[in-house]
Amino acid sequence: MKVLACIKRVPDTGAKIVLTEDEQRIDTSGLGFTMSPHEECAIEEAVAQVETHGGSAHVLTLGPPEADEQLRTGLAMQADEATLLETDEEEWSPRATADALADGIDRLDDEGFDLLLFGNESADAANYQVAVRVASELGYPCVTGIKDLEVEDGTAIAKREISGGEEVYEVDLPAVVTVKEGLNEPRYASMRAKMQARRQEIESVEPRAETRAGGLEKVRLEAPETDDSPAEILGEGSEAVPEIVEILAEEVEVV
Amino acid sequence: MILALVEHDKGTPEELSLEALAMARELATAEGDSLEAVAFGDEADALGDELGEYGVEAVHCVAHHHLERYAPDAWAESVVQLASEREAKTITAPGTDRGREVLARVGTSLDAPMATNCLAVDIADDGAYELRRNRWGGSLIEHARLDGEHKLLTAAEHEFPIEPAASPTEPSVSTFEPDVDDDLFAVQVDRVETGDEEGIPLGEARVVVGGGRGVGSAEDYDQLEELAELLGGTVGASRAAVNEGWRPHDDQVGQTGAKISPDIYIACGISGAVQHMVGCKGADTLLAINTDSEAAIVQKADWAVIGDLHEVVPELNEVLRDAA
Numbered sequence: 001m002k003v004l005a006c007i008k009r010v011p012d013t014g015a016k017i018v019l020t021e022d023e024q025r026i027d028t029s030g031l032g033f034t035m036s037p038h039e040e041c042a043i044e045e046a047v048a049q050v051e052t053h054g055g056s057a058h059v060l061t062l063g064p065p066e067a068d069e070q071l072r073t074g075l076a077m078q079a080d081e082a083t084l085l086e087t088d089e090e091e092w093s094p095r096a097t098a099d100a101l102a103d104g105i106d107r108l109d110d111e112g113f114d115l116l117l118f119g120n121e122s123a124d125a126a127n128y129q130v131a132v133r134v135a136s137e138l139g140y141p142c143v144t145g146i147k148d149l150e151v152e153d154g155t156a157i158a159k160r161e162i163s164g165g166e167e168v169y170e171v172d173l174p175a176v177v178t179v180k181e182g183l184n185e186p187r188y189a190s191m192r193a194k195m196q197a198r199r200q201e202i203e204s205v206e207p208r209a210e211t212r213a214g215g216l217e218k219v220r221l222e223a224p225e226t227d228d229s230p231a232e233i234l235g236e237g238s239e240a241v242p243e244i245v246e247i248l249a250e251e252v253e254v255v
Numbered sequence: 256m257i258l259a260l261v262e263h264d265k266g267t268p269e270e271l272s273l274e275a276l277a278m279a280r281e282l283a284t285a286e287g288d289s290l291e292a293v294a295f296g297d298e299a300d301a302l303g304d305e306l307g308e309y310g311v312e313a314v315h316c317v318a319h320h321h322l323e324r325y326a327p328d329a330w331a332e333s334v335v336q337l338a339s340e341r342e343a344k345t346i347t348a349p350g351t352d353r354g355r356e357v358l359a360r361v362g363t364s365l366d367a368p369m370a371t372n373c374l375a376v377d378i379a380d381d382g383a384y385e386l387r388r389n390r391w392g393g394s395l396i397e398h399a400r401l402d403g404e405h406k407l408l409t410a411a412e413h414e415f416p417i418e419p420a421a422s423p424t425e426p427s428v429s430t431f432e433p434d435v436d437d438d439l440f441a442v443q444v445d446r447v448e449t450g451d452e453e454g455i456p457l458g459e460a461r462v463v464v465g466g467g468r469g470v471g472s473a474e475d476y477d478q479l480e481e482l483a484e485l486l487g488g489t490v491g492a493s494r495a496a497v498n499e500g501w502r503p504h505d506d507q508v509g510q511t512g513a514k515i516s517p518d519i520y521i522a523c524g525i526s527g528a529v530q531h532m533v534g535c536k537g538a539d540t541l542l543a544i545n546t547d548s549e550a551a552i553v554q555k556a557d558w559a560v561i562g563d564l565h566e567v568v569p570e571l572n573e574v575l576r577d578a579a
C-alpha cells in the first residue's frame with residue numbers, strides 16, 4: 001500500500017502572536033516552525049499503515065525551501081520519501097494550493113497512492129477545504145474529521161465523532177482522509193533517526209497551479225485586542241482557599 | 256438570493272446553524288436580497304415556523320430515496336442543483352464538520368471560493384465581500400476579500416448572535432427532489448456507534464477543572480477529579496498533559512481539542528499557550544492556580560492563586576466537602 005501524508009509548515013507560536021509591520025504575516029524572528037498536531041497524526045498513521053500492510057509512506061508539502069525541515073521530521077518518523085513543492089514565501093489560496101497538490105500528486109507517482117492523509121484543517125489558515133478540493137480533482141472519495149481509521153481489504157473504515165457517539169464510513173481505496181489529533185500517538189523520532197533523516201534526499205519539484213480570477217484573498221492580518229487587565233491575585237498557596245470558595249459561591253454561583 | 260444550509264434535529268434547528276443563518280441574514284439585508292434555507296432529513300418540513308422568526312422566506316426540504324443516511328457528495332450536489340434553480344449566488348453553512356465539508360464540495364462543483372470561520376461580512380462597492388475570519392483558532396484575525404460568481408461562507412462558532420428578525424416571515428415550505436447519481440453515495444454514513452460516555456461532556460460542562468504539566472502525574476489528577484465532582488463539573492487537560500499520557504485526548508482543551516464554554520474554568524498548573532487559550536476563551540470566567548506569577552495564564556485570568564496546586568486543591572476540596 002502506498003500512503004501519502006500532506007503537511008504544512010507553520011510558525012510555532014508561543015504565548016503571544018506578533019505581526020510584522022505590514023500586517024501580512026506573523027513576525028517569526030525568534031520563533032521556530034512546526035506543523036499542525038493533526039498532521040503529525042497523519043504522518044504517524046501513514047507510517048503505521050505501511051508497517052501493518054507493507055508498502056511505502058510518502059510525505060508531501062507545498063511551501064518555501066525551509067519546509068524541508070518539516071519533511072525531515074516526517075522522514076525521522078520513518079516515512080520513506082519526502083517531496084517539496086517549492087514556493088516563495090507568499091501564501092497560496094486554498095484553491096491554488098489544492099490545484100498544485102493535485103497536480104504534484106499526479107506527477108509524483110504513476111501507480112497512484114492508495115490512501116492520502118491530510119490534517120482536518122491547517123493550524124494557521126484553517127480553510128477546511130484543501131483536502132476536499134484535492135480529492136475532487138483526483139476523483140477520489142473524501143472523508144473528513146476522522147479520529148479512528150482502519151484499512152481492510154482495500155476499504156478504509158473511518159469514524160467521526162458526533163454528539164453521543166461516532167458515525168462510521170466505509171470507503172473504497174484510493175481515498176482521501178482528513179484526520180484529527182487523537183487518531184494515534186505520533187512517535188518520537190530517535191536521535192539516530194533524526195541524523196539519518198538529515199542526510200536523506202528530498203525531492204524538490206516546481207508546483208504548477210492554475211491561477212484563477214476571483215477567489216479568497218488575504219488583505220491583512222490583525223491581532224485581536226486582548227483583555228490585558230491583570231488578574232486579581234487572591235493570595236498565595238492555600239491561604240487563598242476562603243477567597244476561592246467565596247468566588248465559587250458568590251460570583252460564579254456553582255456551590 | 257442567499258441560500259443557507261440548516262442542520263436540525265427532527266425539525267429543531269441546531270444552534271450553529273442559527274448562528275450561520277444570522278450571518279446570512281445580515282448579508283441578505285445588506286444586499287436587499289431574500290434569504291432561503293435548505294435542509295435534509297426527517298421532519299425538515301417542521302422547520303418553517305422557527306426559521307420564519309429568523310427571516311427565512313422559503314424552506315427547501317431535500318427529498319431523495321437514498322438520503323436517509325448522510326452522504327456529503329449527495330448533499331452538495333442537491334445544494335448545487337437547488338442553488339441553480341433558485342439562482343442563489345451566495346451559499347452559507349454552519350461551522351460544523353458537515354457544514355464545512357458539504358460547502359467545500361459545493362465549491363468544487365461550482366469552482367467557487369469558500370471562506371470559513373467568518374466573523375463579519377461587508378459588501379464592497381464592486382460586489383465583492385470584505386470579511387473578517389478567524390485564524391489560529393481565533394488568536395489572529397484575517398481581513399480578506401471573497402470574490403467570484405458564487406461566494407461560499409461558513410460562520411465562526413459563537414460569533415453571530417441568534418436574534419429573531421425585526422420582521423418575521425411566514426416561509427413557504429416545499430420539497431426539492433434532486434437528481435443525484437448513485438456514485439455520489441460512495442461516501443455515506445454506514446452506521447452510528449453510540450459511545451459509552453460517562454460524566455458531563457467538556458463542551459457542555461458549567462465548570463471545567465483543567466490540569467496541565469504542573470499536575471505532574473496521572474495519579475495527581477485525582478485531586479482535580481474530586482474538585483470537579485464537588486462543583487458538578489468535569490476535568491479537562493492541556494496538550495502537554497495529554498502528551499505525557501496522563502489524560503486521554505478526549506479531555507484535551509485547545510485548538511486541536513475541545514472548545515469549552517463553562518461558567519468558570521479553573522486552570523491548574525497550565526502555562527496558557529495560545530493554542531490552549533483558544534480552546535477556553537468561551538469560558539465566562541477564569542481562575543488560574545499556578546506557581547509562576549509571570550505565567551501567561553495568570554495574565555489572562557480573572558483571578559489567580561499563586562501557589563502549588565498540590566497544596567491548594569486538596570485544601571479547597573476539604574472546605575467544599577465540609578460545606579456540602
